[in-house]
Amino acid sequence: MSDQAIADIQSELKRSRDNLGCSLNALRNNHSARAGDLTLLRKTAEGRVFSQISTPAQERGMILGMSLQAGHRRQSREGSRRHDRIFDRHSIYIREFDVDYAATAEGAFDFLLIELPLRTSLRLSPTRDATDAALGQMVEGMLGWLAQPELFDPLEADEFGARLMLHLGTTHGVTRRSRKPTRLSPAQVAKAKEMLMSVEFESLRLDDVAQALDLPRNSFFRNFRETTGMSPYQWLLAERIEQGRLLLRLTELPLVDIALACGFADQSHFTRMFKRAQGLSPGRWRRAA
Numbered sequence: 001m002s003d004q005a006i007a008d009i010q011s012e013l014k015r016s017r018d019n020l021g022c023s024l025n026a027l028r029n030n031h032s033a034r035a036g037d038l039t040l041l042r043k044t045a046e047g048r049v050f051s052q053i054s055t056p057a058q059e060r061g062m063i064l065g066m067s068l069q070a071g072h073r074r075q076s077r078e079g080s081r082r083h084d085r086i087f088d089r090h091s092i093y094i095r096e097f098d099v100d101y102a103a104t105a106e107g108a109f110d111f112l113l114i115e116l117p118l119r120t121s122l123r124l125s126p127t128r129d130a131t132d133a134a135l136g137q138m139v140e141g142m143l144g145w146l147a148q149p150e151l152f153d154p155l156e157a158d159e160f161g162a163r164l165m166l167h168l169g170t171t172h173g174v175t176r177r178s179r180k181p182t183r184l185s186p187a188q189v190a191k192a193k194e195m196l197m198s199v200e201f202e203s204l205r206l207d208d209v210a211q212a213l214d215l216p217r218n219s220f221f222r223n224f225r226e227t228t229g230m231s232p233y234q235w236l237l238a239e240r241i242e243q244g245r246l247l248l249r250l251t252e253l254p255l256v257d258i259a260l261a262c263g264f265a266d267q268s269h270f271t272r273m274f275k276r277a278q279g280l281s282p283g284r285w286r287r288a289a
Contacts, residue, residue, distance in 0.1 A: 018030070018043075020041075020043075020055060020063075020113070021054045021055045021101075021102075022043055022051070022053055027043055028045060028046050029042050029110075029147075030042075030043060030044075031146045031147050032146075033145070033149035033157065034149075034157065034161075035160045036160075036161025036162055036206065036217065037120055037165070038114055038115065038116060038161045039115040040112070040113070040139075040142075041112070041113040041115070042110070042111070042112055042143065042146050043109070043110075043111045043113065044110045044111075045108055045109055046108050047108060048107070049106070049107060049108055049109065050104075050105070050106055051105045052103075052104060053102065053104075054100075054101065055097065055101045056100055057097070057098055057099050057100050058097050059097070060118055061096070061097060061115065061116045061117045061120065062096050062115070062116045062123070062124055063095060063097065063113055063114065063116070064092055064114045064116075064168070065092060065111050065112070065113050066090060066091070066092045066111065066114075066132065066135060066136060066139065067087035067090070067092075067109065067110065068089065068090075068110040068111065068112055068139075068140065069089055069108070069109070070087065070088045070089045071086065071087070071107055072087045072105065072106070072107045072108065073086045074103050074104070074105050074106070075103060075104045076102065076104075077100075077101070077102045077103070078095060078100075078101050078128075079099040083129075085128065087109075088131065090131050090132060090133045090136035091129075092127070092130050092131060092132050093127060093130070094124045094125065094126050094127050094130075094172060095126055112139045112143075112146075114139075114164065114168070116168075122165060122169050122173060123173065124174065125173070125174050132171060134167065134171070138163065138167065142160055145157065151269070153265070154203050154205055155196075155204055155205060155236065158205050158206040158207070158217070159231050159233045162206060162217065162222075162231075166221075166222065182222070183223060183226055183227040184213070184223050184224060184227045188213050189227055189228065191212060191213060192212075192213065192220075192224060195208065195212060196209065196232060196235065196236045196239075197236070197239060206220065206221060206232065209232065236263075240262045240264065241262075241273065243261070244258055244259075244270065245278075245285075247261065248282055248285060248289065249286070249289050255270065255271070255282055255283065258270065258282070259271075270282065
């Protein structure tokens with residue numbers, strides 16, 4: 001076989017695998033999205049899967065993998081260390097990308113992966129055998145967002161990333177330092193709420209508000225929640241729902257106009273959030289009111 005033919009085969013193999021070394025042909029779900037500094041991925045394969053996974057050592061940060069179902073077996077090698085494991089639901093592993101990694105995967109799997117960038121203040125304690133049910137509940141509640149992140153508010157994605165960072169730091173961080181609760185000043189709260197409600201910021205991110213208050217993103221998220229009792233997105237959503245209630249009760253505007261006036265992406269987004277908060281669709285709530 002010629003050198004060119006070998007190079008072509010190697011190129012095709014690279015194209016058939018993702019950047020974690022998984023075969024793309026075997027995946028039923030292959031979702032990815034950004035949540036603040038974190039990259040979230042979902043990799044799902046069904047049936048009697050048998051595949052080889054490998055990633056070379058690289059400067060890339062850390063990754064946490066969580067199994068969303070039980071029964072998957074994986075024989076892995078990290079550098080010179082070998083490990084054989086059958087995953088339970090909410091089993092996790094945490095590893096760095098700075099050593100060669102290879103694994104043989106047997107059986108159907110459904111993994112949620114959280115990748116931390118190389119340059120982040122948070123460092124996790126590597127482990128090959130642990131469980132985290134609280135993290136499992138958090139990520140399972142956001143699988144719909146991960147499948148279609150473009151349908152959700154960017155601020156909600158940022159907040160999810162901030163909540164994950166806080167949980168990972170508290171539960172799996174290498175150093176755990178006690179911290180005194182910190183509250184925002186009245187002026188900071190007012191400025192944050194003004195920005196959150198302003199129509200000038202249609203695609204507002206946590207970074208935008210944090211920078212305006214001269215705070216790191218995660219500090220702003222934590223301090224806002226400690227000051228108001230709600231996260232920034234929870235507060236904004238409550239305000240939008242209250243505006244919607246007023247317009248439903250006091251006007252005869254069509255639902256699509258009310259949705260846009262209150263800052264929702266469209267009528268279906270308004271209906272989904274309103275029903276979640278009130279237990280009724282906007283139309284039924286208006287008729288009952």
